[in-house]
Amino acid sequence: MGRAPCCDKANVKKGPWSPEEDAKLKSYIDQYGTGGNWIALPQKIGLKRCGKSCRLRWLNYLRPNIKHGGFSEEEDNIICSLYISIGSRWSIIAAQLPGRTDNDIKNYWNTRLKKKLLGRRKQQQQLHHQHQQSPDHQGSQAAATVEHDHHHHQDHQQSPTSSLSNSALERLQLHMKLQTLNQNPLLHNMLWPKLHPFQEKLLLQAMNDENSNNNIMQLPLLPQPIMMESPLSNIGKEIMINPTNIASHETMAMTATTSSNTTTTTTTTNGMDHSNCSPSMMNNNNINVSSYGGAFQLGGGGGDDFMMGNLDNGTTSSLVWWSNEFETNDVHYDRSGSFSSSSNDSSWDCALRSSDDAGLF
DNA sequence: AATACGTACAACCGCCCTCAG
DNA sequence: TCTGAGGGCGGTTGTACGTAT
Numbered sequence: 001m002g003r004a005p006c007c008d009k010a011n012v013k014k015g016p017w018s019p020e021e022d023a024k025l026k027s028y029i030d031q032y033g034t035g036g037n038w039i040a041l042p043q044k045i046g047l048k049r050c051g052k053s054c055r056l057r058w059l060n061y062l063r064p065n066i067k068h069g070g071f072s073e074e075e076d077n078i079i080c081s082l083y084i085s086i087g088s089r090w091s092i093i094a095a096q097l098p099g100r101t102d103n104d105i106k107n108y109w110n111t112r113l114k115k116k117l118l119g120r121r122k123q124q125q126q127l128h129h130q131h132q133q134s135p136d137h138q139g140s141q142a143a144a145t146v147e148h149d150h151h152h153h154q155d156h157q158q159s160p161t162s163s164l165s166n167s168a169l170e171r172l173q174l175h176m177k178l179q180t181l182n183q184n185p186l187l188h189n190m191l192w193p194k195l196h197p198f199q200e201k202l203l204l205q206a207m208n209d210e211n212s213n214n215n216i217m218q219l220p221l222l223p224q225p226i227m228m229e230s231p232l233s234n235i236g237k238e239i240m241i242n243p244t245n246i247a248s249h250e251t252m253a254m255t256a257t258t259s260s261n262t263t264t265t266t267t268t269t270n271g272m273d274h275s276n277c278s279p280s281m282m283n284n285n286n287i288n289v290s291s292y293g294g295a296f297q298l299g300g301g302g303g304d305d306f307m308m309g310n311l312d313n314g315t316t317s318s319l320v321w322w323s324n325e326f327e328t329n330d331v332h333y334d335r336s337g338s339f340s341s342s343s344n345d346s347s348w349d350c351a352l353r354s355s356d357d358a359g360l361f
Numbered sequence: 362a363a364t365a366c367g368t369a370c371a372a373c374c375g376c377c378c379t380c381a382g
Numbered sequence: 383t384c385t386g387a388g389g390g391c392g393g394t395t396g397t398a399c400g401t402a403t
Contacts, residue, residue, distance in 0.1 A: 016371070016397085039388060055389075056372070068370090091391060102391075107370050110393095 013048045017057055021047060025054055026062045034058070060101045067099035071108055079105060079113060 028045045035041065039051035047054065060066070071079075075097055082093045090102035090109075097105065 014373070037388075050373090052374095052389080053372075060371075088392065103371080106392075111369050 011048065012042075012050045012053070014053075017061075021049065022057070022062060025058060029058060029062075056103075060103045065099050066101065068104065071113075075100070076113060076116075079109060083109065 024045050024047055028041070034055075035044075037051075038055040041047075042049045042051055042054050049057075078096055079093055082089075082096065086092060088106070088109075090106045094100050094102040094105050
Protein backbone atom coordinates (compact mmCIF):
# COMPACT_ATOMS: atom_id res chain seq x y z
CA MET A 1 0.00 0.00 0.00
CA GLY A 2 1.32 3.40 -0.91
CA ARG A 3 1.54 6.20 1.55
CA ALA A 4 -1.38 8.49 2.17
CA PRO A 5 -1.38 11.66 0.07
CA CYS A 6 -0.46 14.84 1.90
CA CYS A 7 -3.76 16.46 0.93
CA ASP A 8 -7.08 15.73 -0.70
CA LYS A 9 -6.11 15.98 -4.34
CA ALA A 10 -9.71 16.37 -5.44
CA ASN A 11 -10.27 19.47 -3.37
CA VAL A 12 -7.11 21.41 -3.95
CA LYS A 13 -6.58 24.02 -6.59
CA LYS A 14 -3.70 23.54 -8.97
CA GLY A 15 -2.01 25.75 -11.48
CA PRO A 16 -0.84 29.35 -11.30
CA TRP A 17 -1.36 31.32 -8.14
CA SER A 18 -3.65 34.32 -8.22
CA PRO A 19 -2.60 37.65 -6.67
CA GLU A 20 -5.30 37.10 -4.02
CA GLU A 21 -3.86 33.76 -3.02
CA ASP A 22 -0.38 35.23 -2.92
CA ALA A 23 -1.57 38.06 -0.72
CA LYS A 24 -3.33 35.69 1.68
CA LEU A 25 -0.31 33.46 2.04
CA LYS A 26 2.16 36.29 2.35
CA SER A 27 0.23 38.28 4.90
CA TYR A 28 -0.33 35.21 7.04
CA ILE A 29 3.31 34.13 7.02
CA ASP A 30 4.47 37.70 7.57
CA GLN A 31 2.27 37.85 10.63
CA TYR A 32 2.43 34.36 12.10
CA GLY A 33 5.20 32.50 10.30
CA THR A 34 4.70 29.05 8.88
CA GLY A 35 4.14 27.49 12.27
CA GLY A 36 6.37 24.65 11.22
CA ASN A 37 3.49 22.90 9.57
CA TRP A 38 2.91 23.55 5.90
CA ILE A 39 0.28 20.87 5.56
CA ALA A 40 -2.03 22.56 8.06
CA LEU A 41 -1.33 26.07 6.85
CA PRO A 42 -3.66 26.32 3.83
CA GLN A 43 -6.63 25.26 5.93
CA LYS A 44 -5.83 27.90 8.53
CA ILE A 45 -5.92 30.68 5.99
CA GLY A 46 -8.68 29.30 3.82
CA LEU A 47 -6.61 28.47 0.79
CA LYS A 48 -7.62 25.55 -1.37
CA ARG A 49 -4.03 24.62 -1.96
CA CYS A 50 -1.81 21.74 -1.02
CA GLY A 51 0.58 22.55 1.83
CA LYS A 52 3.50 21.63 -0.33
CA SER A 53 2.29 23.99 -2.98
CA CYS A 54 2.14 26.79 -0.39
CA ARG A 55 5.64 26.01 0.75
CA LEU A 56 6.96 26.08 -2.79
CA ARG A 57 5.15 29.30 -3.60
CA TRP A 58 6.57 30.94 -0.51
CA LEU A 59 10.13 29.68 -0.95
CA ASN A 60 10.38 30.32 -4.65
CA TYR A 61 8.37 33.45 -5.10
CA LEU A 62 6.90 35.24 -2.10
CA ARG A 63 9.80 35.05 0.31
CA PRO A 64 11.54 38.40 0.80
CA ASN A 65 14.73 39.24 -1.12
CA ILE A 66 14.11 36.78 -3.90
CA LYS A 67 15.81 37.69 -7.15
CA HIS A 68 14.40 36.59 -10.47
CA GLY A 69 16.28 36.46 -13.75
CA GLY A 70 19.19 38.67 -14.63
CA PHE A 71 21.91 36.23 -13.70
CA SER A 72 25.32 37.88 -13.68
CA GLU A 73 28.45 36.49 -15.25
CA GLU A 74 29.79 35.82 -11.79
CA GLU A 75 26.69 33.86 -10.86
CA ASP A 76 27.02 31.90 -14.10
CA ASN A 77 30.57 31.00 -13.13
CA ILE A 78 29.56 29.89 -9.66
CA ILE A 79 26.70 27.79 -10.95
CA CYS A 80 28.91 26.24 -13.55
CA SER A 81 31.73 25.47 -11.15
CA LEU A 82 29.43 23.94 -8.62
CA TYR A 83 27.52 21.96 -11.21
CA ILE A 84 30.77 20.45 -12.43
CA SER A 85 31.77 19.64 -8.88
CA ILE A 86 28.60 18.37 -7.31
CA GLY A 87 26.13 17.92 -10.11
CA SER A 88 22.48 18.85 -9.83
CA ARG A 89 22.47 19.60 -6.12
CA TRP A 90 20.47 22.71 -6.78
CA SER A 91 19.75 23.48 -3.16
CA ILE A 92 23.46 23.48 -2.33
CA ILE A 93 24.21 25.62 -5.35
CA ALA A 94 21.39 27.99 -4.43
CA ALA A 95 22.82 28.33 -0.95
CA GLN A 96 25.88 29.96 -2.48
CA LEU A 97 23.85 32.54 -4.36
CA PRO A 98 21.94 34.85 -2.05
CA GLY A 99 18.44 35.59 -3.26
CA ARG A 100 18.39 32.72 -5.70
CA THR A 101 16.21 29.67 -5.32
CA ASP A 102 17.07 26.14 -6.29
CA ASN A 103 14.15 26.08 -8.68
CA ASP A 104 15.29 29.27 -10.35
CA ILE A 105 18.83 28.01 -10.78
CA LYS A 106 17.63 24.66 -12.01
CA ASN A 107 15.44 26.31 -14.62
CA TYR A 108 18.15 28.72 -15.60
CA TRP A 109 20.63 25.90 -16.00
CA ASN A 110 18.33 23.66 -17.97
CA THR A 111 17.00 26.31 -20.31
CA ARG A 112 19.85 28.71 -20.81
CA LEU A 113 23.19 28.20 -19.13
CA LYS A 114 23.67 24.64 -20.28
CA LYS A 115 22.91 25.63 -23.83
CA LYS A 116 25.20 28.57 -23.57
CA LEU A 117 28.09 26.39 -22.44
CA LEU A 118 27.43 23.23 -24.37
CA GLY A 119 25.60 24.77 -27.26
CA ARG A 120 27.97 23.59 -29.90
CA ARG A 121 27.49 19.96 -28.97
CA LYS A 122 23.72 20.27 -29.03
CA GLN A 123 23.87 21.88 -32.42
CA GLN A 124 26.02 19.06 -33.69
CA GLN A 125 23.58 16.53 -32.33
CA GLN A 126 20.62 18.32 -33.82
CA LEU A 127 22.27 18.60 -37.21
CA HIS A 128 23.16 14.95 -37.16
CA HIS A 129 19.71 13.99 -35.95
CA GLN A 130 18.16 15.88 -38.84
CA HIS A 131 20.55 14.07 -41.13
CA GLN A 132 19.46 10.73 -39.67
CA GLN A 133 15.81 11.63 -40.14
CA SER A 134 16.24 12.23 -43.85
CA PRO A 135 14.50 9.57 -46.03
CA ASP A 136 17.66 7.89 -47.25
CA HIS A 137 18.71 7.32 -43.66
CA GLN A 138 15.46 5.90 -42.29
CA GLY A 139 16.46 2.30 -42.70
CA SER A 140 19.87 2.63 -41.22
CA GLN A 141 18.46 4.69 -38.39
CA ALA A 142 16.02 1.97 -37.42
CA ALA A 143 18.87 -0.51 -37.38
CA ALA A 144 20.92 1.88 -35.30
CA THR A 145 18.09 2.23 -32.81
CA VAL A 146 17.90 -1.52 -32.34
CA GLU A 147 21.63 -1.63 -31.99
CA HIS A 148 21.53 1.22 -29.53
CA ASP A 149 18.99 -0.61 -27.41
CA HIS A 150 21.20 -3.62 -27.54
CA HIS A 151 24.09 -1.56 -26.30
CA HIS A 152 21.91 -0.07 -23.64
CA HIS A 153 21.08 -3.45 -22.21
CA GLN A 154 24.71 -4.36 -22.14
CA ASP A 155 25.80 -1.14 -20.55
CA HIS A 156 27.05 -2.69 -17.41
CA GLN A 157 29.36 -5.04 -19.19
CA GLN A 158 30.57 -2.61 -21.80
CA SER A 159 33.13 0.12 -21.73
CA PRO A 160 33.83 2.06 -18.58
CA THR A 161 32.13 5.09 -20.05
CA SER A 162 28.84 3.33 -20.48
CA SER A 163 28.43 3.50 -16.74
CA LEU A 164 28.45 7.29 -16.86
CA SER A 165 25.11 8.96 -16.46
CA ASN A 166 24.16 11.66 -18.91
CA SER A 167 24.65 14.15 -16.15
CA ALA A 168 28.11 12.89 -15.38
CA LEU A 169 29.11 12.85 -19.03
CA GLU A 170 27.72 16.31 -19.48
CA ARG A 171 29.70 17.52 -16.51
CA LEU A 172 32.88 16.00 -17.84
CA GLN A 173 32.36 17.54 -21.24
CA LEU A 174 31.57 20.86 -19.72
CA HIS A 175 34.61 20.58 -17.59
CA MET A 176 36.91 19.89 -20.47
CA LYS A 177 35.42 22.65 -22.50
CA LEU A 178 36.04 25.07 -19.68
CA GLN A 179 39.55 23.76 -19.26
CA THR A 180 40.23 24.88 -22.78
CA LEU A 181 38.65 28.23 -22.02
CA ASN A 182 41.01 28.49 -19.10
CA GLN A 183 43.84 28.78 -21.56
CA ASN A 184 42.42 32.09 -22.66
CA PRO A 185 44.27 34.78 -20.68
CA LEU A 186 41.09 36.81 -20.53
CA LEU A 187 39.42 34.06 -18.56
CA HIS A 188 42.16 33.39 -16.09
CA ASN A 189 40.14 34.77 -13.28
CA MET A 190 37.74 31.87 -13.65
CA LEU A 191 38.49 28.76 -11.68
CA TRP A 192 37.72 25.31 -12.92
CA PRO A 193 38.95 22.22 -11.16
CA LYS A 194 41.48 20.01 -12.83
CA LEU A 195 40.35 16.76 -14.36
CA HIS A 196 41.90 13.60 -13.11
CA PRO A 197 43.67 11.79 -15.96
CA PHE A 198 41.27 8.91 -15.52
CA GLN A 199 38.33 11.28 -15.87
CA GLU A 200 39.90 12.60 -19.04
CA LYS A 201 40.32 9.07 -20.28
CA LEU A 202 36.71 8.25 -19.49
CA LEU A 203 35.44 11.32 -21.22
CA LEU A 204 37.50 10.86 -24.35
CA GLN A 205 36.50 7.21 -24.43
CA ALA A 206 32.87 8.16 -23.96
CA MET A 207 33.08 10.54 -26.83
CA ASN A 208 34.84 7.99 -28.99
CA ASP A 209 32.16 5.47 -28.05
CA GLU A 210 29.55 7.92 -29.16
CA ASN A 211 31.38 8.41 -32.44
CA SER A 212 31.63 4.74 -33.11
CA ASN A 213 28.22 3.78 -31.83
CA ASN A 214 26.65 3.21 -35.23
CA ASN A 215 27.09 6.85 -36.03
CA ILE A 216 24.23 7.74 -33.73
CA MET A 217 26.17 10.82 -32.76
CA GLN A 218 28.95 12.34 -34.76
CA LEU A 219 30.78 14.44 -32.27
CA PRO A 220 33.97 16.26 -32.95
CA LEU A 221 36.47 15.54 -30.22
CA LEU A 222 37.15 18.53 -28.12
CA PRO A 223 40.75 19.68 -28.15
CA GLN A 224 42.89 17.70 -25.77
CA PRO A 225 43.00 19.76 -22.62
CA ILE A 226 46.26 21.00 -21.27
CA MET A 227 46.51 20.17 -17.60
CA MET A 228 47.57 23.54 -16.43
CA GLU A 229 48.09 24.74 -12.92
CA SER A 230 45.48 27.09 -11.64
CA PRO A 231 46.62 30.67 -11.97
CA LEU A 232 45.53 30.97 -8.40
CA SER A 233 48.08 28.59 -7.00
CA ASN A 234 50.65 29.94 -4.62
CA ILE A 235 48.77 33.15 -4.19
CA GLY A 236 47.07 34.36 -1.07
CA LYS A 237 46.55 32.79 2.28
CA GLU A 238 47.14 29.22 3.18
CA ILE A 239 44.83 27.11 5.28
CA MET A 240 45.81 23.73 6.57
CA ILE A 241 42.98 21.25 6.91
CA ASN A 242 43.56 18.06 8.79
CA PRO A 243 40.83 15.50 8.29
CA THR A 244 40.90 13.11 11.19
CA ASN A 245 38.60 10.38 12.39
CA ILE A 246 37.31 10.11 8.89
CA ALA A 247 36.91 6.37 9.26
CA SER A 248 34.39 6.96 11.99
CA HIS A 249 30.91 5.82 11.13
CA GLU A 250 29.18 8.79 12.62
CA THR A 251 31.33 11.85 12.67
CA MET A 252 34.21 13.42 10.97
CA ALA A 253 36.33 16.08 12.53
CA MET A 254 38.32 18.57 10.61
CA THR A 255 40.80 21.03 11.93
CA ALA A 256 41.51 24.13 9.96
CA THR A 257 44.25 26.55 10.71
CA THR A 258 44.54 29.96 9.24
CA SER A 259 47.40 32.28 9.85
CA SER A 260 45.78 33.61 12.97
CA ASN A 261 43.78 30.87 14.57
CA THR A 262 42.64 27.28 14.54
CA THR A 263 39.15 25.97 14.24
CA THR A 264 37.87 22.49 14.70
CA THR A 265 34.60 21.42 13.25
CA THR A 266 32.65 18.23 13.41
CA THR A 267 30.28 17.01 10.82
CA THR A 268 27.41 14.61 10.95
CA THR A 269 27.58 12.12 8.19
CA ASN A 270 24.08 10.76 8.19
CA GLY A 271 25.33 7.54 9.62
CA MET A 272 27.17 6.79 6.45
CA ASP A 273 29.85 4.19 6.63
CA HIS A 274 33.20 5.72 5.83
CA SER A 275 35.07 2.47 5.80
CA ASN A 276 35.29 2.71 2.03
CA CYS A 277 36.48 6.25 2.14
CA SER A 278 39.26 7.16 -0.16
CA PRO A 279 42.56 6.17 1.43
CA SER A 280 44.28 9.24 0.12
CA MET A 281 41.66 11.37 1.80
CA MET A 282 42.21 9.57 5.04
CA ASN A 283 45.93 9.93 4.75
CA ASN A 284 45.87 13.53 3.69
CA ASN A 285 47.11 15.39 6.63
CA ASN A 286 47.62 18.63 4.87
CA ILE A 287 45.56 20.16 2.16
CA ASN A 288 46.89 23.39 0.83
CA VAL A 289 44.51 26.18 0.11
CA SER A 290 45.29 28.92 -2.28
CA SER A 291 43.00 31.81 -2.68
CA TYR A 292 42.86 34.90 -4.75
CA GLY A 293 40.06 37.26 -5.53
CA GLY A 294 36.74 35.51 -5.26
CA ALA A 295 37.76 31.92 -5.73
CA PHE A 296 40.07 29.30 -4.36
CA GLN A 297 40.92 25.71 -4.63
CA LEU A 298 42.36 23.20 -2.26
CA GLY A 299 44.91 20.82 -3.62
CA GLY A 300 45.35 17.37 -2.14
CA GLY A 301 48.42 17.12 0.05
CA GLY A 302 49.21 13.52 -0.74
CA GLY A 303 46.58 12.36 -3.19
CA ASP A 304 44.53 13.69 -6.00
CA ASP A 305 41.77 15.14 -3.91
CA PHE A 306 40.98 18.74 -3.86
CA MET A 307 38.19 21.09 -3.05
CA MET A 308 37.04 24.21 -4.70
CA GLY A 309 34.80 27.05 -3.79
CA ASN A 310 34.28 30.72 -3.61
CA LEU A 311 35.29 33.33 -1.12
CA ASP A 312 33.00 36.10 -0.16
CA ASN A 313 34.92 39.22 0.77
CA GLY A 314 37.58 37.05 2.25
CA THR A 315 35.46 36.27 5.27
CA THR A 316 33.18 33.49 4.14
CA SER A 317 34.10 30.61 1.95
CA SER A 318 32.18 27.77 0.55
CA LEU A 319 33.88 24.53 -0.25
CA VAL A 320 32.68 21.71 -2.36
CA TRP A 321 34.45 18.46 -2.14
CA TRP A 322 35.96 17.49 -5.41
CA SER A 323 37.58 14.13 -5.39
CA ASN A 324 39.45 12.65 -8.27
CA GLU A 325 39.86 9.50 -6.31
CA PHE A 326 38.63 6.46 -8.11
CA GLU A 327 40.39 3.49 -9.54
CA THR A 328 37.64 1.23 -10.76
CA ASN A 329 34.56 1.72 -12.84
CA ASP A 330 32.16 0.58 -10.21
CA VAL A 331 33.78 2.35 -7.30
CA HIS A 332 31.27 3.30 -4.68
CA TYR A 333 32.40 5.39 -1.81
CA ASP A 334 29.81 5.81 0.86
CA ARG A 335 30.91 9.26 1.61
CA SER A 336 28.44 12.01 2.07
CA GLY A 337 27.66 14.80 4.42
CA SER A 338 28.17 18.43 5.03
CA PHE A 339 29.90 20.54 7.56
CA SER A 340 30.58 24.09 8.41
CA SER A 341 33.05 26.04 10.36
CA SER A 342 33.45 29.57 11.53
CA SER A 343 36.03 31.57 13.33
CA ASN A 344 36.88 35.18 13.79
CA ASP A 345 38.49 35.59 10.43
CA SER A 346 37.13 32.80 8.34
CA SER A 347 34.18 30.52 8.00
CA TRP A 348 32.98 28.03 5.50
CA ASP A 349 30.44 25.46 4.63
CA CYS A 350 31.53 22.29 3.01
CA ALA A 351 29.63 19.60 1.21
CA LEU A 352 30.93 16.12 0.69
CA ARG A 353 29.15 14.43 -2.10
CA SER A 354 28.32 10.80 -2.19
CA SER A 355 30.19 9.05 -4.92
CA ASP A 356 27.43 6.88 -6.26
CA ASP A 357 26.98 8.99 -9.35
CA ALA A 358 27.72 6.35 -11.92
CA GLY A 359 31.15 5.82 -10.52
CA LEU A 360 32.29 9.25 -11.49
CA PHE A 361 33.35 10.45 -8.13
C1' DA B 362 -3.04 36.94 -40.11
C1' DA B 363 -2.66 32.29 -38.86
C1' DT B 364 -0.14 28.55 -37.50
C1' DA B 365 3.82 26.02 -35.92
C1' DC B 366 7.63 25.83 -33.26
C1' DG B 367 10.81 27.15 -29.55
C1' DT B 368 11.84 29.06 -25.02
C1' DA B 369 11.36 30.28 -20.24
C1' DC B 370 9.66 29.49 -16.02
C1' DA B 371 6.12 28.40 -12.53
C1' DA B 372 4.25 24.59 -10.55
C1' DC B 373 3.57 19.78 -9.74
C1' DC B 374 4.98 14.92 -8.79
C1' DG B 375 6.92 11.55 -6.32
C1' DC B 376 10.85 9.76 -3.94
C1' DC B 377 13.82 10.09 0.01
C1' DC B 378 15.14 11.56 4.60
C1' DT B 379 14.30 12.95 9.26
C1' DC B 380 12.25 12.70 13.45
C1' DA B 381 8.57 12.38 16.81
C1' DG B 382 5.55 9.26 18.93
C1' DT C 383 12.77 -0.58 16.78
C1' DC C 384 9.05 0.61 13.92
C1' DT C 385 5.90 3.64 11.61
C1' DG C 386 4.14 7.42 9.31
C1' DA C 387 3.67 12.53 8.74
C1' DG C 388 6.00 16.37 7.17
C1' DG C 389 9.58 18.58 4.77
C1' DG C 390 13.26 18.77 1.23
C1' DC C 391 14.67 18.05 -3.17
C1' DG C 392 15.45 16.82 -8.13
C1' DG C 393 13.05 15.70 -12.22
C1' DT C 394 9.30 16.64 -15.13
C1' DT C 395 5.24 18.85 -16.99
C1' DG C 396 2.15 22.60 -18.33
C1' DT C 397 1.52 26.90 -20.12
C1' DA C 398 2.27 31.56 -21.53
C1' DC C 399 4.79 34.12 -24.49
C1' DG C 400 7.94 35.13 -28.35
C1' DT C 401 9.64 34.13 -32.95
C1' DA C 402 9.68 32.05 -37.44
C1' DT C 403 7.34 30.51 -41.45
